Amino acid sequence: MSFLTPFYGLAALAIALPIIFHLVRQRPKLRREFSSLMFLDAVPPKLAQKSRIENWLLLLLRMAAIGLLVAAFSRPYWNLAQEAESQGTQVRRILLIDTSASMRRSGVFDRAVEKAKEFIQQGNGKDVVAVYAFDKTLAPLFSLDVALATSPVDRKQAAIRALDNAKTTWFGTDLGNALVTASDLLLADTDATEDSALEANEIVVVSDLQNGTSLDKLSSYNWPRNCKVRFERIEANKTGNAYFRFLNDTEESSETESTAGAKVPKGGTSSTASTAEQNALFQRVRVSNDAKASESKFKLAWLDSDGNAIPDAGTQCNVPAGESLVVRVPIHPKGASCLELQGDSVDFDNRMYATKREPDTSKLICVDADETTKEASLSYFVQNLPFSSDTRSVTYETRKPADPAMWPSPASSPLVIASHRIEEQDLAGLSEYVEQGGNLLWVWDCGLDGRTSGVDYARGLEVLVGIGDAKVTESRGKDYAMWQRIDFRHPLFVELADSRFNDFTKVRFWSHRVVEMNESNSQILSRFDDGSPAFIAISKGSGVLWLMTAGWQPTQSQLALSSKFVPILSGLFRVAAKDSTAIPKFTVGDQIKWDVGEKVLDPHDIEIVDPILAEPGVYHRVDALGEKSPFAVNLIDAESNLASLDLESIERLGVNLSDQRPAVVQVSAQRQLRAVELESQQGWWRWLVMGVLGAVSLESVFCLLGVRTK
Amino acid sequence: MPLGSPSNPVPKNSASATSTSSTSERSRVVVDGRSQSDSWIDMSALMRIKDMPLRAKSVVDGFHNGLHRSPLHGFSVEFSEYRPFSVGDDPRTIDWKLFARSDRFYVKKFEDETNRRCYLVIDQSKSMNYGSVSYTKMEYARTLAATLAYYLTLQRDAVGLLTFEAAVTEFLTARFRTGQLKRIMSLLAKQPNGTATDLQQPLFHLAEMVRQRSLIIVISDFLVPAATLEQPLSFLRARNHEIMLMRVVDPAEVALQVGDAAMLVDLESGRELHVDPEAARISYQAKYAEHENALREMAGRMGISWTSLTTTDSIEFALFDLLHRQQNGQKEAGRTRGAEQVVGGKP
Structure with a gap:
């Protein structure tokens, strides 16, 4: 017999009350008035002798009522089967230890390992414990299969030994992936067991639970009901973290807006220098400081490959806790390897590597003849376009039709623009150029009626891309035509997809050609409002023939004079040159490819075998000729976000969290829970309350009889 | 002795024995008397009469029937002494018959009983509101006062009234005139709202107000320490007043008959006390007797008449005591005068 709320047993002392009341002479309830008390002395009520207890039956009934009431409140239950039941449960547990870059903070990982060992040690001997390390991916240290195969006697020690092999990495944290994978492992193994319903599954995560961890996979995962997750959070010695990121040109404008009020230090430049000059001389970085940070004064300094600071290449900044600041630092100096944030005690993310690329x-070749007027010339509007950028220098060349010179390779000239004036003898070279991967933009900038030179359009299509059934006619419609059904998803037009820029109604085409063909390799990027194709991309070999059925010069249309012209041709060149708008960035965990004959050297100049970039630093790609081209690999941004992750956000994703209290407390709570269950099943208190009511009723009856007898 | 007739069971020697009578003696007499005769007024029946004058009349009329047979009654102008005439005396007072016999001028002196002044001093404190019978001590005391006033008025005495609680509440100068009795009755009928008892202050007040020699009848339960009464009573005695102390007590107060153990509440102070009568009775009665003895001893020492009445006693006893007092006072006065006369030489 046990009691659910034994402290109510103290109320059993109240059994003494009826005895005392029986022994005490009743204090008179009557109050009588008397003329004067001057002849009377105060006499307190006296305790009667024990032998003077008169109504033994009433006394016993009252004591019984109180005793039964106390027993009822103590909630008694029989617990014979409790121990047996508690011993029969086996827990299958996967322990996930975080090895991501954020665990590199001072002492954090050691404490995590100790915590994991302690947890394993405290577990029941019958439990199955597997150990996995997780960062971006999940890696077994003591897999579930091995754990099941290991005898229960050795299982704990094997798991603890496996923890010694855990090492921190530089990867980011994907807790969602780790949980989903571990859950699948548990469920897969559970399904194979017949009595799976009786077993409990638990995933224990030992981690710093930083806010930058990814939980994306959990959002699309239906978390199993019989699998619980327990989190053991490892706190760092130092709270707060400062970190910085490079801002490229495209981020510049938006970042300036987002960091309103940010102070931009001059960095030693002349106050009269223009913004463009500053951009050429300085690199913008954004320094962020955590809300819990204690430091606010930092220095950004360029370091060489040996870790030595490069003189005159540093910038001081003051970033209060919880704020971010855009700072200009001197652009990548010669010999520099990385930019370091000095003054932040959490140092695992204080270096950002950068390389300077030539x-x-x-x-760009434009095949066109000189025109009498510039407005009638196709090439006139092309040669002034700004194709050059920081990563690419573009030269312009106008070539006469039927020029016997060799066509350059697509690598050196990714785009060739041809007017209607190309001749029959140009077609073979251009066809070969497209075949090899070149991009030819052929503009039919002259009507069929007034043509005096150039190859026939249909003939050109047949030679260049092998379309023999094309039928080209001149448009006979209204005064002008406009583009419609523009494919804004295509890279050529994607920059104009925004609603602010996608209005093409002001671009009018005075004349255009109508082409009818049946070609599966073609993609119509836009049409005229009469339905005829206006811009067609026709693939051939490795290259593409871009066909415009109208010219852009003012005699043909308003395109060259519109604001759409530059983005369209720049986009075309970018597509042809396979450039991307952003500076290519590599982060730890990215997969890299290299061609046959090439090799990649890690920051320690050791050739890598695994295509996954495992640590930050300056890598080198070595081509077949032995020429090195460096590229930088940095930590992912999210890993620097060290704020504590709210467990409720995980719970909201459907994860079944187990009790987060310490194990000892949990065992006690489970016992209490079992006791509550047993007590509610047995329900002794109801019978006891019935007994109380019976005793009270009898007492009332006997009292009534006693009063009537008197 | 007319009151000693079969209609009056009082022993013959009781009137001449002493000027004081105790409650125990009186109770015994009453009990004995009731066992022999029912001629005494039933107090319960009397108290059921709402009209105070009628109550008094009922008592006094019954008392008068016996009184008319008394030889002491009817001397409204009683011979006192002969005194040799001296210059300045009124010649009308000369006893000419004696002059004829002795050829000397003598002046005849008479005692004037009709000019007696009597003040009834009534305690109306809260303790007087106690009563274990169907009426309280207060009602008994007021009936007693009304009866005495009526009786004295019939004797053509001037009657005054003083009621008090913690202080004097009403004062009516003693007069013999039409309407005086009515005023006394109306004052007695007023419901008091007294709290505490202070006997000293009313007695001092009375001594200051009443200069002429008077009979002062104090009706109270005297539930105050005896020592506190000594000074005011001495003061009154020094003024040559005759004083009668009439104590009115409830039978339950004498024997502590308050039923079972109970919380007793003091009517005046409101103090509560748990009392088990069985345990406290002996001590109570001893202290009560001690207090009464102290009062009686003080009265005897100061020549004050002391009467103790329980509320079950017939009020006629009080009238009897008053009459007895008057007779004793006459005789005592006569003896005193005779002695003085002897001492003073031959007439």
Whole structure:
């Protein structure tokens, strides 16, 4: 017999009350008035002798009522089967230890390992414990299969030994992936067991639970009901973290807006220098400081490959806790390897590696003849376009039709623009150029009626891309035509997809050609309002023939004079040159490819075998000729976000969290829970309350009889 | 002795025995008397009469029937002494018959009983509101006062009234005139709202107000320490007043008959006390007797008449005591005068 609320047993002392009341002479309830008390002395009520207890039956009934009431409140239950039941449960547990970059903070990982060992040690000997390390991926240290195969006697020690092999990495944290994978492992194994319903599954996560961890996979995962997750949070010695990121040109404008009020230090530049000059001389970085940070004064300094600071290449900044600041630092100096944030005690993310890349050179060739007026010339509007950028230097060349010179390779000239004036003898070279991967933009900038030179359009299509059934006619419609059904998803038009820029109604085409063909390799990017194709991309070999059925010069249309012209041709060149708008960035965990004959050296100049970039630093790609091209690999941004992750956000994703209290407390709570269950099943208190009511009723009856007898 | 007739069971020697009578003696007499005769007024029946004058009349009329047979009654102008005439005396007072016999001028002196002044001093404190019978001590005391006033008025005495609680509440100068009795009755009928008892202050007040020699009848339960009464009573005695102390007590107060153990509440102070009568009775009665003895001893020492009445006693006893007092006072006065006369030489 046990009691659910034994402290109510103290109320059993109240059994003494009826005895005392029986022994005490009743204090008179009557109050009588008397003329004067001057002849009377105060006499307190006296305790009668024990032998003077008169109504033994009433006394016993009253004591019984109180005793039964106390027993009822103490909630008694029989617990014979409790121990047996508690011993029969086996828990299958996967322990996930975080090895991501954020665990590199001072002492954090050691404490995590100790915590994990302690947890394993405290577990029941019958439990199955597997150990996995997780960062971006999940890696077994003592897999579930091995754990099941290991005898229960050795299981704990094997799991603890496996923890010694855990090492921190530089990868980011994907807790969602780890939980989903571990859950699948548990469920897969559970399904194979016949009595799976009786077993409990638990995932224990030992981690710093930083806010930058990814939980994306959990949002699309239906978390199993019989699998619980317990989190053991490892706190760092130092709270707060400061970190910085490079801002490229495209981020510049938006970042300036987002960091309103940010102070931009001059960095030693002349106050009269223009913004463009500053951009050429300085690199913008954004320094962020955590809300719990204690430091606010930092220095950004360029370091060489040996870790030594490069003189005159540092910038001081003051970033209060919880704020971010855009700072200009001197642009990548010669010999610099990384930019370091000095003054932040959490140092695992204080270095950002950068390389200086020499700009590529390209040539844009325009096949066109000189025109009497510039407005009638196709090439006039092309040669002034700003194709050059920080990463690429573009030169322009106008070539006469039927020029016997060799066509350059697509690598050196990714785009060739041809007017209606190309001749029959140009077609073979251009066809080969497209075949090899070149991009030819052929503009039919002259009507069929007034043509005096150039190859026939249908003939050109047949030679260039092998379309023999094309039928080209001149449009006979209204005064002008407009583009419609523009494919804004295509890279050529994607920059104009925004509603602010996608109005093409002001671009009118005075004349255009109508082409009818049946070609599966073609993609119509836009049409005229009469339904005829206006811009067609026709793939051939490795290259693409871009066909415009109207010219852009003012005699043909308003396109060259519109604001759409530059983005369209720049986009075309970018597509042709396979450039991306953003500076290519590599982060730890990215997969890299290299061609045959090439090799990649890690920051320690050791050739890597695994295509996954495992640590931050400056890598080198070595081509077949032995020429090295460096590239930088940095930590992912999210890993620097060290704020504590709210467990409720995980719970909201459907994860079944177990009790987060310490194990000892949990065992006690489970016992209490079992006791509550047993007590509610047995329900002794109801019978006791019935007994109380019976005793009270009898007492009332006997009292009534006693009063009547008197 | 007319009151000693079969209609009056009082022993013959009781009137001449002493000027004081105790409650125990009186109770015994009453009990004995009731066992022999029912001629005494039933107090319960009397108290059921709402009209105070009628109550008094009922008592006094019954008392008068016996009184008319008394030889002491009817001397409204009683011979006192002969005194040799001296210059300045009124010649009308000369006893000419004696002059004829002795050829000397003598002046005849008479005692004037009709000019007696009597003040009834009534305690109306809260303790007087106690009563274990169907009426309280207060009602008994007021009936007693009304009876005495009526009786004295019939004797053509001037009657005054003083009621008090913690202080004097009403005062009516003693007069013999039409309407005086009515005023006394109306004052007695007023419901008091007294709290505490202070006997000293009313007696001092009375001594200051009443200069002429008077009979002062104090009706109270005297539930105050005896020592506190000594000074005011001495003061009154020094003024040559005759004083009668009439104590009115309830039978339950004498024997502590308050039923079972109970919380007793003091009517005046409101103090509560748990009392088990069985345990406290002996001590109570001893202290009560001690207090009464102290009062009686003080009265005897100061020549004050002391009467103790329980509320079950017939009020006629009080009238009897008053009459007895008057007779004793006459005789005592006569003896005193005779002695003085002897001492003073031959007439």
